[in-house]
Amino acid sequence: xxxxxxxxxxxxxxxxxxxxxxxxxxxxxxxxxxxxxxxxxxxxxxxxxxxxxxxxxxxxxxxxxxxxxxxxxxxxxxxx
Amino acid sequence: xxxxxxxxxxxxxxxxxxxxxxxxxxxxxxxxxxxxxxxxxxxxxxxxxxxxxxxxxxxxxxxxxxxxxxxxxxxxxxxxxxxxxxxxxxxxxxxxxxxxxxxxxxxxxxxxxxxxxxxxxxxxxxxxxxxxxxxxxxxxxxxxxxxxxxxxxxxxxxxxxxxxxxxxxxxxxxxxxxxxxxxxxxxxxxxxxxxxxxxxxxxxxxxxxxxxxxxxxxxxxxxxxxxxxxxxxxxxxxxxxxxxxxxxxxxxxxxxxxxxxxxxxxxxxxxxxxxxxxxxxxxxxxxxxxxxxxxxxxxxxxxxxxxxxxxxxxxxxxxxxxxxxxxxxxxxxxxxxxxxxxxxxxxxxxxxxxxxxxxxxxxxxxxxxxxxxxxxxxxxxxxxxxxxxxxxxxxxxxxxxxxxxxxxxxxxxxxxxxxxxxxxxxxxxxxxxxxxxxxxxxxxxxxxxxxxxxxxxxxxxxxxxxxxxxxxxxxxxxxxxxxxxxxxxxxxxxxxxxxxxxxxxxxxxxxxxxxxxxxxxxxxxxxxxxxxxxxxxxxxxxxxxxxxxxxxxxxxxxxxxxxxxxxxxxxxxxxxxxxxxxxxxxxxxxxxxxxxxxxxxxxxxxxxxxxxxxxxxxxxxxxxxxxxxxxxxxxxxxxxxxxxxxxxxxxxxxxxxxxxxxxxxxxxxxxxxxxxxxxxxxxxxxxxxxxxxxxxxxxxxxxxxxxxxxxxxxxxxxxxxxxxxxxxxxxxxxxxxxxxxxxxxxxxxxxxxxxxxxxxxxxxxxxxxxxxxxxxxxxxxxxxxxxxxxxxxxxxxxxxxxxxxxxxxxxxxxxxxxxxxxxxxxxxxxxxxxxxxxxxxxxxxxxxxxxxxxxxxxxxxxxxxxxxxxxxx
Numbered sequence: 001x002x003x004x005x006x007x008x009x010x011x012x013x014x015x016x017x018x019x020x021x022x023x024x025x026x027x028x029x030x031x032x033x034x035x036x037x038x039x040x041x042x043x044x045x046x047x048x049x050x051x052x053x054x055x056x057x058x059x060x061x062x063x064x065x066x067x068x069x070x071x072x073x074x075x076x077x078x079x080x
Numbered sequence: 081x082x083x084x085x086x087x088x089x090x091x092x093x094x095x096x097x098x099x100x101x102x103x104x105x106x107x108x109x110x111x112x113x114x115x116x117x118x119x120x121x122x123x124x125x126x127x128x129x130x131x132x133x134x135x136x137x138x139x140x141x142x143x144x145x146x147x148x149x150x151x152x153x154x155x156x157x158x159x160x161x162x163x164x165x166x167x168x169x170x171x172x173x174x175x176x177x178x179x180x181x182x183x184x185x186x187x188x189x190x191x192x193x194x195x196x197x198x199x200x201x202x203x204x205x206x207x208x209x210x211x212x213x214x215x216x217x218x219x220x221x222x223x224x225x226x227x228x229x230x231x232x233x234x235x236x237x238x239x240x241x242x243x244x245x246x247x248x249x250x251x252x253x254x255x256x257x258x259x260x261x262x263x264x265x266x267x268x269x270x271x272x273x274x275x276x277x278x279x280x281x282x283x284x285x286x287x288x289x290x291x292x293x294x295x296x297x298x299x300x301x302x303x304x305x306x307x308x309x310x311x312x313x314x315x316x317x318x319x320x321x322x323x324x325x326x327x328x329x330x331x332x333x334x335x336x337x338x339x340x341x342x343x344x345x346x347x348x349x350x351x352x353x354x355x356x357x358x359x360x361x362x363x364x365x366x367x368x369x370x371x372x373x374x375x376x377x378x379x380x381x382x383x384x385x386x387x388x389x390x391x392x393x394x395x396x397x398x399x400x401x402x403x404x405x406x407x408x409x410x411x412x413x414x415x416x417x418x419x420x421x422x423x424x425x426x427x428x429x430x431x432x433x434x435x436x437x438x439x440x441x442x443x444x445x446x447x448x449x450x451x452x453x454x455x456x457x458x459x460x461x462x463x464x465x466x467x468x469x470x471x472x473x474x475x476x477x478x479x480x481x482x483x484x485x486x487x488x489x490x491x492x493x494x495x496x497x498x499x500x501x502x503x504x505x506x507x508x509x510x511x512x513x514x515x516x517x518x519x520x521x522x523x524x525x526x527x528x529x530x531x532x533x534x535x536x537x538x539x540x541x542x543x544x545x546x547x548x549x550x551x552x553x554x555x556x557x558x559x560x561x562x563x564x565x566x567x568x569x570x571x572x573x574x575x576x577x578x579x580x581x582x583x584x585x586x587x588x589x590x591x592x593x594x595x596x597x598x599x600x601x602x603x604x605x606x607x608x609x610x611x612x613x614x615x616x617x618x619x620x621x622x623x624x625x626x627x628x629x630x631x632x633x634x635x636x637x638x639x640x641x642x643x644x645x646x647x648x649x650x651x652x653x654x655x656x657x658x659x660x661x662x663x664x665x666x667x668x669x670x671x672x673x674x675x676x677x678x679x680x681x682x683x684x685x686x687x688x689x690x691x692x693x694x695x696x697x698x699x700x701x702x703x704x705x706x707x708x709x710x711x712x713x714x715x716x717x718x719x720x721x722x723x724x725x726x727x728x729x730x731x732x733x734x735x736x737x738x739x740x741x742x743x744x745x746x747x748x749x750x751x752x753x754x755x756x757x758x759x760x761x762x763x764x765x766x767x768x769x770x771x772x773x774x775x776x777x778x779x780x781x782x783x784x785x786x787x788x789x790x791x792x793x794x795x796x797x798x799x800x801x802x803x804x805x806x807x808x809x810x811x812x813x814x815x816x817x818x819x820x821x822x823x824x825x826x827x828x829x830x831x832x833x834x835x836x837x838x839x840x841x842x843x844x845x846x847x848x849x850x851x852x853x854x855x856x857x858x859x860x861x862x863x864x865x866x867x868x869x870x871x872x873x874x875x876x877x878x879x880x881x882x883x884x885x886x887x888x889x890x891x892x893x894x895x896x897x898x899x900x901x902x903x904x905x906x907x908x909x910x911x912x913x914x915x916x917x918x919x920x921x922x923x924x925x926x927x928x929x930x931x932x933x934x935x936x937x938x939x940x941x942x943x944x945x946x947x948x949x950x951x952x953x
Contacts, residue, residue, distance in 0.1 A: 031908060037915045068924035 007046040014063030016047050019074075024058050027074055035076045042080035055079045094273045097282040104155035105129045105141050108285050111314040113293075113303065125310055126288055130154050133292040151287025156314060158281055158344075159321035160337050161249045163238050165345040165352060166370075167278035172234040173213055174256060174267055174275050179222035180229060180242070183258025185266055186219040187212070195266055209268035237354045238341060249341070253279040283344065285310060305366045309347045309358065316340045391536040393418055397491075398527050400514035401707055405566070405696045406552040408489050408503035409514025410481060410534070412443050415507045418536050419447050419478040420485060426473055435479045436468040443507065448478040481505055481536060486543045488535040488550065489515070491523040495891070497559065498522040502550040518566050518699055519552060521676040553692040556683070559929040564683040564695075567676035568703055571715075573804035574795075575706030576623065578713045580668045582654050584619035585609060590712060591617045598705035600625050619709070620664045626701050627662040628690050634658050635681040638671040638803040639792075653792075657681075671803025674702065678803060688932075721796035722815040722858050724789050732782045732816050736854050739778035743771050743847045750845075767845070768827065772820065775852050779819035783812030790815065818853040818861070821872035827851055828871055836871075839864055 007013050019027065028035065035058060041048055043055050053059060057077045065071035095103070106129045113126045120126035128140040131151030139149040163171060178185055185192055195212050199205045220229050233241040240247040247255075256276035264275045291304035303311075320336040346358040349370035357365045373379045393414045400409055410418075424432045438445035439459045449457040449467055452474040457467055471477075481487070483506055490500040501522070508514065513532055520526065537543045548554075558565040568576070578584065579594075586594070591604055602625060607615035636646075640655035648656050649666050657667030659682070673682040687695045724732075749755050750767045757766045790797045790811060799805045813819065821828060828851035834842030840849040848854075851868040855861050861869055900912035907925045909918035922928075924936065932938040 031906065031916065031919075033914065033916065037910075037913070039916060065923040067922050067926070068920070071920070071923040073919050 006050055008050055013047060014061050016051055016053075017060045017062075018051060018053050019058045019060050023060070027058065038074050038076040040078045041075035043077050044080055048077055053077050093270070094277045095284065096274065096277050097280075100153075100155050100282045100284050103153045103284070105152040106154045108154045108156050108310075108314065109318075111311045111318065113307065113311070114301065118301075125285070125307055125314070126293070127154065130285070131287040131289045133288055149289070151289030153287060154285040156283040156285055156310075156317060158283055158340070159317050159324060160340065161253050161279045161281045162337075162341040162344045163249050163252065163279050165238060165348050168234065168236075168238055170267075170269070171252060171256070171275075171278050172232070172240070174259060174264065174269070175232050175240065175247075175252065177213060177216040177267060178255070178259050178263065179225060179227055180255065181227040182222060182225040183255065183263075184222065184224040184260065185212075185263040186216045186222060186229065187266075188223045191215070192263070192266060196262070199266070205265075206268055209266060212266050237352050238345060248337070249279050253281075280344065283313065283347075305360070305368060306347075308360065309343065309366060309368055312358070313340070313343045313347060316343055389535065391418060391538060393534045394531055395534075396512045397525055397530050397532045398510075398512040398514055399517050399520075401517060401703065403506060403514055403516045404504075404700050405516050405518055406502075406504055407506045407516065408487065408534070409508045409510070409512075410487075410505050411511050411513070412507055412509060413511065414534075415481040415505070416440065416443060416445070417447075418481045418534075420481060420536060421538050422477050422479050424471055424473050424475040424477060429471060429473065432475075432477045432479070433468040433471050435477060436471060437464055439464050444480055444482050446477050446479040450476040450478070481507070483507055486537060486547050488537065488546055489513075489523075489532060490535070491525050491530065491532045493888070495524075498555045498565070500550065501552050501555055502546040503552060516700075516703075517569055517572070518676065518703060520569060522555065522566065553696045556687055556692050556695055557929055559927075562928050562931040564674075564680045564687055565677055566699065567674045567678070567680050567683055568699070568706065569676055570805050571710055572703050572706045573671055573675050573802050574715055574799055575708075575710035576669045576673070576702065577798065577802045577804070578715060579619035579706065579709035580623050580664065581619065582668075584713065585616040586619065586622065588615055588617075591622055594622050594705060594708050594712065595625060597708035598626065598701040600701060622709075623669060623702075623705070624662060624664045626698055626705065627659065627664065628686065628694055628698075629662040631659055631662045631685065631689065633681060633685045635672060635679075637668055637673070638678075639668065639801045668802075670801075674699070675803055715795060715798075717795040717799065719814075719858060721794050722790075722811060722856075724786050724815050728785055728789055731785050735778055735781050735785065736817065739774050740847050742774050746770050746774070747845050771845070771847070771850075772827065775820045775847060779812075779817055782816040783809070786812050786816035814857045816856050818855060818857060818865075818869065821851040821853060821868045823871060823875050828868055837864060837867065 008016070024035075031037075035056075038058065041059060043049070043053070048059070051059075055077050059075045059077060061073050061075060063071055063073070106123060106127055108123060108125060108127065110121055110124045112121050112124050114124075115121055120128050128137065129152060131141070131149045132139045132146045135146055138145055139152070141152045142149055187195070195208055199208045202208065221227070222229060230243045232247075235241060240252060253276050256274075256279065259275055261271055261274070265271050269275055286306065291306040293301050293303045293307065295301055316336060316339050320333065320340055323333055323336060342355065343358070345352060345355060346366070347368055350357045350366050350368045351371065358368070359365055371378070376382060393410075395411065395414065403409055422428070422432065432446075435444060435446040436449055436459065440447045445459075447459055449459065449462070449471070451457070459467070483504075485505040486502050487505055488500055489503045492499075494500060499522070501519070503515075506514075513534065515523075515525070515532075523532070525532065537546050552566070556564050556566045585608075588604070588607075595602075595604075604617060605621055605625075608618045608621055609616040635657050637655040637657050639653055640651075641653060646656070649658065651667075654666065654668050657669070657673070658665045669682065672679040674680055683695060683699075686698060746755070746767060750763065753763075755763055755766060755770075757763050758769065761769065787808065790808075792798060792801060796806070796811055797808075800808050800811055823830070828836050830836065832838055832842075835844060835849065836851065840846075844850075848864075851871070853861060853865040853869055855865055901909055901917055903909055903921045907920050908916050909921050910916055926936045932941070
């Protein structure tokens, strides 16, 4: 086997970004929620490992959608 | 009654023998229930201290009557301990992983401490106890006392063996007693529970209120299944005690003990594998504790999640084309029983007085009157004249169901929200519920004996809610794809086709007759044709009278043949539909116009532009118009619609013969080994595919030949082409050739070795031998063909049966998973705890019900409307 494969290079993996603190605040205020009410993503997820996110971070995922063209969703990174 | 309170938490635990004795109000010793006079025997299973169910008696514990006494528990002291069947597995784990002598866990102190630390602070300790169990399994010497461990085996349902010796429940209990609590905790037992409680020494007896006896009309008492089971337990328990007392041989005591174990086990659950179920004297299987709770008819799914209701009725349904779309015909008999609670006000007092005077037997009457102080008067017996006089605002009258009342109408299976809709009542003679034909596709109802349910909302709030949210008109647009799903069915389509096709000319009398049947009273437009001094109107003109002014739409009808060059308005089939300003100018109306569950161009446009009320009214009228038109213009069909001339028949024969030859040829090539395999297929598969191809082709070809003689002058063809009923395939199967029968998408091959039926040679791969039916339905099938046809038909039946069962279960699981999700005002989809499931419903936030064919907006349609250009493309 060659070097470690970066899952972000795969065509089917959408764009993941770690949100800054201000952005997190904005998101939580917009939906009026606690971070735990967001959908979760495990810290063992290959993409989470690849971008170096830690439990407690919130990810912004931008992906193609058959209905809306582009859809933005958020994930709360949990231990696992 | 105490006021209801919110449940904060539920705690499941085991009862210790002392707990049971403390809860118990009496020890039960006799198996008898009642004495000769029918009075409960003291210390028997029906002891009056356990509560009362018969009226007139008082509970000896709490002193209250059957209505207020909640019942009280008793207990049975078992002569010998027995294991609790539902705890055999934890018992097995505990026995395996502790020392047979000192009772300590088979782990050294350090390892045990490590595991204890790991358990510390964890909500669920199962994970750890699983690991403990694993690490203990190989130990054969106790690290605490050095005792050699023997292998313990568990034989279902409740026997434990150590080496060759059987462990009696007494031995087991003794061992469990020796396990220190901190060690049992390691194995997943809560610290407040002692493991030996899993072996019963005392049995809790539920109150009589849990197992009431029934008195039949004959006066014979019949006891509940649980009571029967408890009688068995007490009998055996008593015999066991006596035998032990008398010092009976070991073998007899063992046998009785085993029997006691069996009875106690079946008392908890009568569905233990490996244990014959306990039966009633009649041979019926007893329904004991766990069966009361389990399954579809158990306490949870049957009584708590599902309940029975009042103010409902069920009857056979039948059609009534004269009813409005949103009406339901209710038999007078039913209307006299179902009531609506109506509060008397100064506005309706005279009306209510009249209902009260008429009483329960005459239709628009009333059954009960409730005075403001809560007293109920039964109008069957009360002085109605007097009551009517005394009626004043504040009284409540339970009056009969009458025309215009809102009711919910339902047909099972309730698969989508359109399976329950709000209708308006129309009281009529007869004994069936009547409904408009246009709503049949929604309920999936037909009239071969279908029954439907009706519910009467009682409060004003409920009535309004039903009317606003559930009315039939509100369901014209499907929430599934945003198009109309209510529309014409069957003859509605043929009728309107006959009316709107070219060449339909109507005299003044005929035109008036049709319009009045549709309920249109407007005067006729200018006649289209004046011939020989007589005025004639086209069917299109008559149909246009139902369309709202200003409606513009252009589309292709169902009968459109899809010609490579569309002739548009000059289409020779008149399949190019043009409506301008509510006037049908070109084209015929067929399934694409307004058939339920089809394209519904006309209805779609109408709902969007004019709303549901207008559309519902259009449907009311157009269905009556089309039926009237079909009646006036004449429409019938019979098997000679599928007649084809002998020359055509010969040509079909020829085509079939050619195909047969071609198949033989293919087989020969295959036998010679010269067949070229298709990529990824074996030779045999290639041959099958090629043969199937040839045979499918010839079926289509035979159909084509026959179709040349099946023109739109043929009523059966009219039905198929307009989409009213049946398909051209159905017709060609009747007229020309049925075609290849298949099971699992392959030609028939199973039956005898190398052949389906003994009429063929083994290994015959020819068309006939493998289920090709060359006859038509009309000619009739040959016996062998008939058998092949039955084989193919059987698959269809099995498929539908399997599909309904599977999809039903899938739906149940989906509902359980999705029932608490909802769309919040900010567009997010959240569950019952406010956790986000989707950030924007469907990722685009579009309600499919309000979308145009799945898209939020149809831009070209809007542009066309604004610019005023009506032409398509």
